[in-house]
Amino acid sequence: MNGENTQSLIKKCKAGDRRAQEELYRQYSPMLMGVCLRYASNKEEAEDFLQEGFVKIYANLYQYKPIGSFSGWLRKVVVNVALQKLRRKKTQFVNIEIDHLAESVESTEDIFSQFGAKMLIRLIQQLPDGYRTVFNMYVIEGYSHKEIAAKLEISEATSKSQLSRAKAALRKMLEQVV
Amino acid sequence: MERRDQLEEFVRNQLSHYEELPSDGLWRRIEGLIPMPKQGAKPRWFWGLLTAILVLGGIVVWHLYSVHQWKDKVEKQEVALEELRDELDALQLEIASQQKSSGKILVPSQQAGAKSQDLEMTSKDPVVRLSTSQQKPSSSTVFQQKTNENDKIVEVQPPSSLNTNLQNSSAEGEIEIGKPQNSWLALEPIHEKKSFIEIEDEPVDFKPLTLSPLRARRWAVGAWMEGTNFHDNPLKALWRKARRAEDSSGDTPSFYANNPSSTKTVGFFIDFDLNRRWSIRTGLGFKDQRRPLGGDFVFEYTLEDSQMNALGHSVSPYNYYDESHNISIRTIIANELSNEPNGLEPGELFEMDFEAYQQTSYVSFPLWISYRMGQGRLKYHMRTGLVWNDLIGNSSKIRYLSFSFSQLYYQGHAINDGAIQVGYLDVGLGYGLEYALSPKLGFYFDGVMYKSVTPIFDRQPFSMGMGTGLRYQF
Numbered sequence: 300m301n302g303e304n305t306q307s308l309i310k311k312c313k314a315g316d317r318r319a320q321e322e323l324y325r326q327y328s329p330m331l332m333g334v335c336l337r338y339a340s341n342k343e344e345a346e347d348f349l350q351e352g353f354v355k356i357y358a359n360l361y362q363y364k365p366i367g368s369f370s371g372w373l374r375k376v377v378v379n380v381a382l383q384k385l386r387r388k389k390t391q392f393v394n395i396e397i398d399h400l401a402e403s404v405e406s407t408e409d410i411f412s413q414f415g416a417k418m419l420i421r422l423i424q425q426l427p428d429g430y431r432t433v434f435n436m437y438v439i440e441g442y443s444h445k446e447i448a449a450k451l452e453i454s455e456a457t458s459k460s461q462l463s464r465a466k467a468a469l470r471k472m473l474e475q476v477v
Numbered sequence: 478m479e480r481r482d483q484l485e486e487f488v489r490n491q492l493s494h495y496e497e498l499p500s501d502g503l504w505r506r507i508e509g510l511i512p513m514p515k516q517g518a519k520p521r522w523f524w525g526l527l528t529a530i531l532v533l534g535g536i537v538v539w540h541l542y543s544v545h546q547w548k549d550k551v552e553k554q555e556v557a558l559e560e561l562r563d564e565l566d567a568l569q570l571e572i573a574s575q576q577k578s579s580g581k582i583l584v585p586s587q588q589a590g591a592k593s594q595d596l597e598m599t600s601k602d603p604v605v606r607l608s609t610s611q612q613k614p615s616s617s618t619v620f621q622q623k624t625n626e627n628d629k630i631v632e633v634q635p636p637s638s639l640n641t642n643l644q645n646s647s648a649e650g651e652i653e654i655g656k657p658q659n660s661w662l663a664l665e666p667i668h669e670k671k672s673f674i675e676i677e678d679e680p681v682d683f684k685p686l687t688l689s690p691l692r693a694r695r696w697a698v699g700a701w702m703e704g705t706n707f708h709d710n711p712l713k714a715l716w717r718k719a720r721r722a723e724d725s726s727g728d729t730p731s732f733y734a735n736n737p738s739s740t741k742t743v744g745f746f747i748d749f750d751l752n753r754r755w756s757i758r759t760g761l762g763f764k765d766q767r768r769p770l771g772g773d774f775v776f777e778y779t780l781e782d783s784q785m786n787a788l789g790h791s792v793s794p795y796n797y798y799d800e801s802h803n804i805s806i807r808t809i810i811a812n813e814l815s816n817e818p819n820g821l822e823p824g825e826l827f828e829m830d831f832e833a834y835q836q837t838s839y840v841s842f843p844l845w846i847s848y849r850m851g852q853g854r855l856k857y858h859m860r861t862g863l864v865w866n867d868l869i870g871n872s873s874k875i876r877y878l879s880f881s882f883s884q885l886y887y888q889g890h891a892i893n894d895g896a897i898q899v900g901y902l903d904v905g906l907g908y909g910l911e912y913a914l915s916p917k918l919g920f921y922f923d924g925v926m927y928k929s930v931t932p933i934f935d936r937q938p939f940s941m942g943m944g945t946g947l948r949y950q951f
């Protein structure tokens with residue numbers, strides 16, 4: 300979809316055009332669902348994030364300025380909704396002992412490549428909320444530990460620790476599946 | 478270490494663009510929750526402008542009402558004075574008719590209540606003085622005519638309407654409206670020819686009341702200078718408390734903070750005074766704008782960071798100005814460390830002073846409307862208007878830093894996601910004092926606030942500061 304059409308769609312959505320709103324949903328919901336699935340522990344929770352995310356998108360669409368990419372803005376809104384939900388859920392950012400957690404398991408890129416994205420998502424969803432959140436923010440969204448610490452109101456050390464353990468746990472799960 | 482990087486890269490590649498369709502019924506659920514669009518949601522600058530217009534509108538209405546009342550009062554006074562003139566004319570005619578009958582000339586006396594002396598009045602130059610007096614109170618105005626022939630005072634009753642008007646006479650030649658007092662007119666003979674006054678030629682000494690100050694239209698020229706700091710939010714600038722701001726996405730960037738930038742303007746102006754209070758100003762100014770690009774920071778170089786960062790270096794800078802700098806400073810430091818011959822040991826602290834700024838120059842074309850209040854030497858004024866700023870120069874400068882200019886250029890480029898615009902429009906509001914050094918030369922000093930209604934780069938900040946200038950009126 301080119302920029303002009305997107306702007307036109309946004310304009311109609313701002314005016315409350317229900318068809319345009321549905322069109323926006325059809326176009327962007329798969330991408331945003333992918334984001335939500337990474338932060339949620341299951342599909343139902345992901346859809347819950349997505350639902351609230353879209354409601355917030357439509358409510359705040361008039362504030363959107365066409366400076367950056369629209370999909371980037373949508374993604375940001377949904378991530379913030381997910382983080383807000385997780386905060387409400389009182390996610391505990393504590394170090395959870397995972398049985399037989401190995402720090403130095405031999406694994407190669409070839410092993411990783413055997414997994415499809417869908418399988419990987421399911422594995423990430425099995426991580427504890429705190430691990431999963433920090434892992435997503437750091438690895439995929441590209442936030443620094445300082446930024447993660449500020450957003451989640453935890454210390455940088457906790458963020459680093461959660462990431463380290465998330466990666467170890469994920470690696471362990473990958474190896475078990477393989 | 479290597480495996481961890483591979484894991485991150487693998488996950489990133491797999492999931493960055495992962496898409497999955499939600500359940501079919503989700504849209505129906507969302508549809509029922511979508512709020513109605515905010516009708517007429519206006520940007521903040523709109524409300525600021527509206528407030529300024531309402532305030533100025535209020536002042537204009539108040540001013541017009543005051544002028545209307547004043548004009549009404551003056552008109553009433555002029556009507557009263559005109560009636561008084563008519564009555565005096567009638568009185569003069571009556572005196573003239575008395576002269577004809579008595580063969581004497583009546584003129585106003587120079588002294589209130591002057592007593593007639595034994596005067597030798599000839600038939601050639603008989604004179605009687607017409608005077609007003611407060612020293613001889615009387616319930617009615619009386620004309621006294623005295624001659625040296627029979628030393629007899631002839632009392633003449635003036636026209637009845639004159640009583641009312643002349644009750645307000647306080648002294649000869651002066652009329653005060655609305656100040657009742659007892660007075661009378663005495664017609665007295667005098668013998669000094671040199672003090673004789675031809676009644677018919679004597680103009681009534683009334684200074685006409687006019688609105689001359691409001692009617693004056695004059696030109697003025699002057700020079701002005703202003704210094705402002707601009708911010709995304711003036712409240713932050715004032716209180717320096719808000720270190721975070723929530724953008725439209727609900728995001729709360731940790732590093733969003735004040736980005737104070739200084740603006741200095743010098744120029745000259747021309748004022749056209751519509752009247753004593755209102756004037757229109759235009760002119761030409763040269764504006765120098767500087768936006769800091771960095772600050773002081775300290776970072777700790779740690780083993781864990783070095784393992785995680787793809788470049789082999791990672792930093793945790795502090796005390797920078799906004800989130801954009803995080804990226805750029807990080808990159809610069811990473812480059813610097815890569816070039817460092819000895820390198821830093823893990824856990825070592827690295828401190829650095831950093832000062833850089835981006836400088837832009839503009840030619841400014843102001844169009845203001847000013848309203849002056851007060852009287853005397855010290856006045857106060859309000860002004861509002863638009864200023865178009867046309868970009869004439871853009872450069873980046875750096876100080877106290879060992880980095881090369883190319884690195885700074887990279888940083889500047891990173892900061893300005895939105896390019897510097899070729900020009901921008903400000904709406905401004907000023908309030909201050911004006912002191913008259915002489916009848917023509919004035920000095921003013923005021924506080925000014927601007928809001929850019931078009932973006933300067935990717936933002937439309939507020940500016941607050943002080944302005945001063947000299948004004949010479951022709």
